[in-house]
Amino acid sequence: MANEERSRKELTLESIVEGKKMEAYVEHRTRDMHACTICGNIGYKKRPMKSVGGRWFCMDCIRQLKDLMDNLEKWDAEVKLENEMSKKIDESLGL
Ligand SMILES: [Zn+2]
Numbered sequence: 559m560a561n562e563e564r565s566r567k568e569l570t571l572e573s574i575v576e577g578k579k580m581e582a583y584v585e586h587r588t589r590d591m592h593a594c595t596i597c598g599n600i601g602y603k604k605r606p607m608k609s610v611g612g613r614w615f616c617m618d619c620i621r622q623l624k625d626l627m628d629n630l631e632k633w634d635a636e637v638k639l640e641n642e643m644s645k646k647i648d649e650s651l652g653l
Pocket of ligand 1: 596598
């Protein structure tokens with residue numbers, strides 16, 4: 559029982575060491591990789607990246623930006639309405 563526990567601990571330690579080695583390897587390779595400017599994730603084959611103005615963006619963030627752009631007109635209208643409303647409130651308060 560005690561022996562079993564020990565070997566399990568050793569196994570865990572081994573997997574931690576393996577993980578650290580992997581991290582070091584990935585860090586070593588990072589020079590050829592790019593981190594997303596928005597979310598900080600590293601781009602690789604499964605996470606396509608695009609460079610815009612010397613900065614890198616991952617596909618997930620670009621997709622979110624596209625959603626934002628699709629709703630930009632609506633957003634813009636909302637902001638304008640809000641500004642107009644607060645202006646009217648200011649006027650009615652004599653500010
Ligand atoms: Zn991203």
